[in-house]
Amino acid sequence: MDLKEAIRQRHSVRHYESRPIEADTAARLKEIIDAVNKESGLHIQLVLNEPRAFDSFRAHYGKLTGITNYIALVGKKDSSLREKCGYYGQKIVLEAQTLGLNTCWIGIMFKKIPEAFTVNEGEKLALVIAVGYGSDQGHERKSKTPSEVSNLSDDSPEWFRNGVEAALLAPTATNQQKFVLNLVDGKVEAKALYGPFSKVDLGIVKFNFETGADKDSSIWA
Ligand SMILES: Cc1cc2nc3c(=O)[nH]c(=O)nc-3n(C[C@H](O)[C@H](O)[C@H](O)COP(=O)(O)O)c2cc1C
Numbered sequence: 001m002d003l004k005e006a007i008r009q010r011h012s013v014r015h016y017e018s019r020p021i022e023a024d025t026a027a028r029l030k031e032i033i034d035a036v037n038k039e040s041g042l043h044i045q046l047v048l049n050e051p052r053a054f055d056s057f058r059a060h061y062g063k064l065t066g067i068t069n070y071i072a073l074v075g076k077k078d079s080s081l082r083e084k085c086g087y088y089g090q091k092i093v094l095e096a097q098t099l100g101l102n103t104c105w106i107g108i109m110f111k112k113i114p115e116a117f118t119v120n121e122g123e124k125l126a127l128v129i130a131v132g133y134g135s136d137q138g139h140e141r142k143s144k145t146p147s148e149v150s151n152l153s154d155d156s157p158e159w160f161r162n163g164v165e166a167a168l169l170a171p172t173a174t175n176q177q178k179f180v181l182n183l184v185d186g187k188v189e190a191k192a193l194y195g196p197f198s199k200v201d202l203g204i205v206k207f208n209f210e211t212g213a214d215k216d217s218s219i220w221a
Contacts, residue, residue, distance in 0.1 A: 003095070005098075008169065013137065018066055021132060025100070029095070029101070040084060042084060043076075045074060054109075054130070064109055071131055074118070074123050077123060077124040086200040086201060089129055090171075090203065102134030104130045105127065105129050107196070149164065149177060157183075159214060162214070163212045164209070177201075179205045187221035190220060
């Protein structure tokens, strides 16, 4: 499975089997996270076999069960942190999908367990991603249309169409899809609209767009 296929197959999974992630799969995931940290300067950490973050009324109320592994998205506290966590977190999410794992971005329904991961001086935990073997593969959900989020038209190049379609498959907080992608003079203007976690969403959307369109970050205006 490549990352484009992973974009099509991924859905948020909220129920997990209790079995631990197999050792070689966990080692590969750790390698992916290390490479992402090297490229981004983030301090993302894999937390394994730690059920306490999701052992709460809030998590169960939010219908999250069986989560014992997660990815803590930590980085330098600055104005770019949320978008960066979205972009690089989504890279990890899609790689995890290719390894046969399921995921769910979690913004609020978890408890911070201080000894489970490290937050150095000047850093901040932005949010987490649950990871493991899902009891199901999640579900298709409603989506906005290309014309609601972009200026895609019949005359648009194929790569832009592919990018917008991949962006619409991106996870966003409460499925809000509060982003805009406009093709102007060969570059894409990407904007987050007002909404909870919409800056994280924008990073996620940009990673999906680049993957779907076969473009790199030079495509952004
Ligand atoms: C930044 C962000 C935060 C999220 N926070 C939560 C959360 O706290 N609890 C939850 O159950 N789902 C959470 N989600 C998952 C979204 O509800 C889900 O991605 C959205 O409904 C779209 O569904 P899909 O991921 O299956 O495409 C979050 C997603 C994102 C991107």
